[in-house]
Amino acid sequence: MGNSSGSISSLLRNFRLRSSDPSIFIALLFAISLALSSFWIDPYLAYVGTSWIIFGLLGLSLDLVWGRGGLLSLGQTSFYGIGGYVGSIAAINFAPLTGNSLIWALPFGAISGAILATLVGWFIFYGRMGSLQSTILTYTFTLIVWTITLSFTTEIGEAVVGGDNGMSNIPGFVLGFDQNASSLSPNMMFLTVIVISAIIYLIVAFIVRSPFGMVIDSIRLDAVKAELLGLDIRLFQTLMFMLAGAIAGIAGGLFGAWANYLNPSIFSVQEALLVPIYVLVGGLGTLIGPFVGALTVGGLSFWLGGGVIGGQTTLVMGACLIVLVIFLRKGIVGGIQTVFARIFDGSEVRDQRSQQTSQVRVNLDLLEKLQASAKIQRDATLKTVDTSKRFGGVLAVDSVSQVFEPGKVRCIIGPNGAGKSSYLKTCTGAYAPDSGMVLYSGQDITKINPFERVKLGLGIKMQTAQVFDELSVKQNLWIAGYGNGLNKERADQVSDEMLDVLNMREISTRLASTLSHGEQQWLDIGMVLCLAPSVILLDEPAAGMSKEEKRQLSELVRLMAKTATVVVVDHDMDFVRTLDAEVTVLHQGAVFAQAEIDELRKDERILDIYLGRRESVTNF
Amino acid sequence: MELDFLATLLLSSLSSAAILLIATVGLAVMFGLMGVINLAHGEFIMFGAYATLFATQIGVPYPLAIVFATIVTAIFGGIVELLIIRRLYGRIFDTLLATWGLSLVLYQSAVLIFGTVTPGIGLPISNVQIGDYSISVYLLFLILVAAVLIGSLYWLLTKTSYGITARAAIQDRETASAVGVESARINTMTFALGSGLAGFAGAILLPAIPATPNMGFAFVIKAFLAVVAAGPVTLTGTVAVGSTLGMVGNITASFWTSVVGDIVFFLLTITILRIFPLGISGRWRLKL
Amino acid sequence: MLQISNANGGYKRVTIIRDCSLRVSKGEIVALLGRNGAGKSTLMKYTMGLVDTFGGSVSIDGNTLPQSTSKRVKMGLGYVPQGRYVFPRLSVPENIAVAALACGHNRHESIDDAFEDFPILAEKKEALAGTLSGGQQQILSIARALATKPQVLLLDEPTEGVQPSIIEEIGEKLKRLNEERGLSILIAEQNLDFCLSIAKRAYILNNGSISHETTRDELIENKTILHELLGV
Incomplete structure (x- = not known):
């Protein structure tokens, strides 16, 4: 019996999700x-x-x-x-x-x-x-x-x-x-x-x-x-x-x-x-x-x-x-x-948060093709000038000045509490900096709303996977395609392509809330890609991913960096190492060091910050 | 304009600000210490007024009747918290709707039991003369009452064990529980305190505002707006917003009508919120 | 003393820690190591009853603790949360008073004790906790947990975002509390040297499960394994 009733219920379920229900009738x-x-x-x-x-x-x-x-x-x-x-x-x-x-x-x-x-x-x-x-x-x-x-x-x-x-x-x-x-x-x-x-x-x-x-x-x-x-x-x-x-x-x-x-x-x-x-x-x-x-x-x-x-x-x-x-x-x-x-659905639907870790396989070739044809501002830069942010008695970001340009992945690392996320949030507009400026391709964006920054060409992925729980995978991507330009045809096309890039066509009608953590992360990344951003900010994109997924993500990030400015914030050194990036180390809100990853690896002080070894940290 | 007119205007503005503060602090305490907006606040004031009326009618002297009304309303509030508010933990909008329902239940019950007109309290009202104008002594007394009330609340919330614990619980519930605070008990006390303050307001204002089922209505618009505009440092914020807006409202009302006063109050509030989305005290570093 | 058995917990339906068991003996300092996202904080919160429990139990001296966090605190668990959650609009002494009052201790004595233990707090006794620096907030958070007079103190990443001089001070203080008052301590940390300086025994958490139980000496000798485990 399982088979036939299962297929009927999945038919009904799809119907419900697609036409969004028979309640009109x-x-x-x-x-x-x-x-x-x-x-x-x-x-x-x-x-x-x-x-x-x-x-x-x-x-x-x-x-x-x-x-x-x-x-x-x-x-x-x-x-x-x-x-x-x-x-x-x-x-x-x-x-x-x-x-x-x-x-x-x-x-x-x-x-x-x-x-x-x-x-x-x-x-x-x-x-x-x-x-x-x-x-x-x-x-x-x-x-x-x-x-x-x-x-x-x-x-x-x-x-x-x-x-x-x-x-x-x-x-x-x-x-x-x-x-x-x-x-x-x-x-x-x-x-x-x-x-x-x-x-x-x-x-x-x-x-x-x-x-x-x-x-x-x-x-x-x-x-x-x-x-x-x-x-x-x-x-x-x-x-x-x-x-x-x-x-x-x-x-x-x-x-x-x-x-x-x-x-x-x-x-x-x-x-x-x-x-x-x-x-x-x-x-x-x-x-x-x-x-x-x-x-x-x-x-x-x-x-x-x-x-x-x-x-x-x-x-x-x-x-x-x-x-x-x-x-x-x-x-x-x-x-x-x-x-x-x-x-009709069987009550297990919502509990179905896939226990099996279905591996996501990203179609990078397709992404590269799409990227080549996308309308992206190729030389967009992001710059912060002496940006500071204070919370009560804590100086979370301490006059950080950075210039991010396309061509090479840029990483920001540092131990927990170093101010990485806070710094990123001053770039996205979630926090208004107490002093300093944020510039997008030379334009002062310190005071403008987050959505206006996105319209200029910023693509932002926050630390936790942010997906719309009650919408399907496809709808999530569709909204992302729609947000940039409010063009329905573009949204249809982009979200459809992104389903292929993410290899999520089979699960396109599932509600985002039923996805596993890893899948939600990928969906979120897919949504950012739907925006065709010129400057991409990723906050700990590899969190909760398997080794294989991290490898793919690393490839994807490097691919994106060819045409766009990509900034990755992370403290997973393994992952950062694979990005072949120029790395900025934040420590207590301020820039501590900046160099290629291999150079940094030789730097004892960096290891000290991570391991909390005392001598060089106190000398800093 | 004459000096005596200005003095009278100032004093009457101060007293109307005082009345507003007396009527608002209960709401501010509930919102500031448990995050609940009690839409039945006006009816709790009415509850206190009728309790006072009842006490005086059976021969209790007025000052004691005030104490009686405050305690009865506080107990009533505590029961409401246990029966209704507690079940809606963390669902602020459901809490809001439930208190809204409660406000109508209380209002209609009062209409049923007492009718729409009730005898006044019959307190002798004396006036002082300021030049060509006169102002009621009682209104001046209310300025003093408001000051003492705010002072004792400040003492209660900064010096007593209940006050310190309640403030901790609203600032960070999880951490509060992680140092041993049981917020359920604190919330019952807070709701009772807020209700008691409303009852006190109804009682102390009785000579100025006679008890009717819809007497709370005179305050609630300004009270809700003041609390909302006050922001995170609720008590100080409410005192600041309430007294400023109360005075401005009184001045406009003295030139036009009280409806105009309400409208001006509303417009000022949305202007404040437009400038300070978190409320006026969003960046203040104060205890309450 | 403190015993966590087969802990399974997480948020809503997502299991984050699986079958974690560990033990802290009377007067012992134990470290809980692991890379970011390994589940250290969740295990600490599980112990306090702050996340959803799907299985397992926590006991002190053989008495299984109830689910209520505040009851656990009263039965002897002290907790210093990650991210130093002080009550920002309470003054420094009030922060301590809350903990003392909630557990039925005299607040004035507790405040005096805290000022004696941490003189830096006495200098700041007029200040609101939210205006303190990160390190000062961390110290206040520890002092506040001590005001509940715990038998076991749980610290979740006490060195995070704290300047080195204060890290050192915190380490010394914890060691002294342990030696003088026999306080048992469980520390979740990424900061290895800090742990090695005070803990004699450690558990290593990996992907939500405890993968190793080890000692300080072993850790010092065999750093390669450690780096691998911690991913640095």
Whole structure:
């Protein structure tokens, strides 16, 4: 039995990884059956149910930001509320002219929600704020918008915004385009909202699978690595936030049309609290989850309690949220997916971190060919001038001046704690040096962001293998190819070639988290090569590799050095010896010696540093 | 502008900064010593206020009622830590959401039990005259309270065994455990301390801010922003940011409305965070 | 005294050390040698209960230790982590006080003892630990571990990034503690001469397993094997 069920499960697994799951179909089935139900359900239920779908749409905007983008935003209701107000004001003024109300309410809602979200997002992401700070900021933003609207009164055309009294006379759902067109029946309204939500869901699902979505995923999984692939993560995150703001704004516009009346309670904490509940009940990051969650919560309070706005809803919801975060981690949709995965995949998949040490065999000839045709700046140099970095009382880098040029591998060695990694991090932009300069081909890059350095031509591999755990091997390489230039065709081509270079075609669909340490190291190196960098910085690339792998790596590094500037930081003397490199020895943050490796090997002092022999070290 | 007006403005600004500090330190202590943002902080303040009200209504004198409210809120906080916060160890956003849920539970419970209006505490309010203007003695007294409160917290966290251990635990949990610190116990105490401070705030501010279910709302926007802008040296940072922004907010509010004050406060905070992404104290070398 | 039996441990699902067994007798100084990435730090952390345990046990005087790190400390394990993790925003005496208080000792006496043992710390008693130099932080870290009044002291790369004069001072101090108070010591190190100067016996860790048990005399005589093992 093992054979056939094994092949079926691997088939299903590949399907899941490639088209990223059948959940779109399930979601559509779900939408269609809901849509069909609109023809027979009780009008009152349809009326109430419409609001649940709208809440689901609001939940979708949070799921995008939180489940995909990784930022818990407590501000989605402010975009929702503003979208509702602005959309409704537009509808009040213009709908009488056209009949159809939604063509006013929805675009105006979307645009106002998007603008507001972009403003907030710009502050958060371009300010590089911490995640907790960002969340608190969105929360206080919600509170402030709420307090403002409580007392804010104005008249815009026919629309009267009455502070606490709210705004009434908002046109309902009118689809017909003549001035006498009437509002839809509750059942048709239900259907309309389902169709609109399904369209938005599809658009989001499409975006999530597009290059943009891949980038957003990679930023959530490892923002530092994403930036080292040349991606301006601030821009992508702000765009993602803008999109979510637009969705919330549309939901607000729909809500205004549904309720025919808006007041500041739409901005209230009680309202805001519901949004993460929908997402958590349904399943974080699933996109369809928020709808499932909103329908579940709405349905439960409808059939068990006294409707959505029942007296004690706040109390129950507050308690629900506490219970949810403690006990229910994956939500309904996530739970179903886990069950399915267990049935089809077999539970061993994730534990499969290959115990067998599958040897990586690199295709250097192919790499050389690719390298020859790659657009690389052949004479790029990296230079540091008196670079220093201090941590508290420790001078980690002590005015190091170096010039790195192509042609020959350059190594930086030194015992643990000598400041090698810290020095490298001032070159990559992870640390801002306290004094001194970093120059790329003569251009001062001391103060620019890491991704801008990568765009100039820097390729950086950090000490630990940095791969995107939840993406496949191929997707990892693809993101790396995409980061440099945002060109989809190039990414397709480069990642495909790199699969051959790394000989990873057979495991291209495996999740990076299931690879062995050595394989992850190679994948990371492959990602750096995908950037076609002119200056390559490698921090302990040989760590955790077998003898044979080290030999191949050494060949690869020497090959790269023919066309690019390559700097290797390591303390594995065996490995360094094979690189035929010019070696700089760091000791206590400063340059201790610099020479060919063979010369250095004769130098007793170097051995002393490594072995900690006393005489010459103290004399230094 | 007249001198007496300026003096009054200065004193009222100082007192509103003092009120903000009193209402914020509990939050700052929890964030600074266990890394938790308690979104129910405003409701803990409300809890303290109602506890005080309850005590005075059964005949306890007001000063003793303050002590009672502080202790009761602290015990309540300790229970919350044991039942909820502890289960969410290391999951800061889940902790945040759970405290958010708790805030609504507390709010709605208060609405159910006490309704939305409650009688004031009925403390005689006397004023001092400064030129043409007058200012409440009680508000001036709060400036003193804030100073004493900050001073005793500083003492508690630098001189007592709890304080030193708690600071070590938040700076490096693993190393703290490797010298024998049991951070779970410390965290319960910290959460209780933060809650107790919130309860104290509700109690001591009761004559100025009557107990209502949403009374915490008056503080939380500024309190959260102050703590977030404060950065890693949370307590000193909060005192610095809170008192500065509290005074600025009061000055703007005295010319416009309190909503404008909140908005100005918000804008100032995001500006601070734009300049110092780690918060204002990112590079300070201080103990707290 | 300290006995580690069949230690298997690592992070999440990744096993880093396999079937490591070693022993430190009462009043003995033992070195744990090995090249970078051999698993020295992981074995030290395993002993403290700071990494995931997949098998094996740690015992002192025959009593198996519980998993909790803080309980292990209270039962007599002192630990000086690699990278001198002092509490940066605590003052020098406060760093020592934390350890003393956590283990139920009088903090003022402990601080006085530490200042007596390490006069260099007394000179810095107003300073925040984060502002000390690397060597001073290392000394503080050792003093802090001693404030827990351990029976066995574990030191993880105490010479890393420390200036030679201070390395020497640390070596002397450890030797004296060992001789005067009978403190047992286990040192994970790359710095060979430092180890040879104080330890009489050594284990060599290779790829997560203990490959050799050897003595100082053997190591001094046979340096070629050693260089091979340590990869220098």
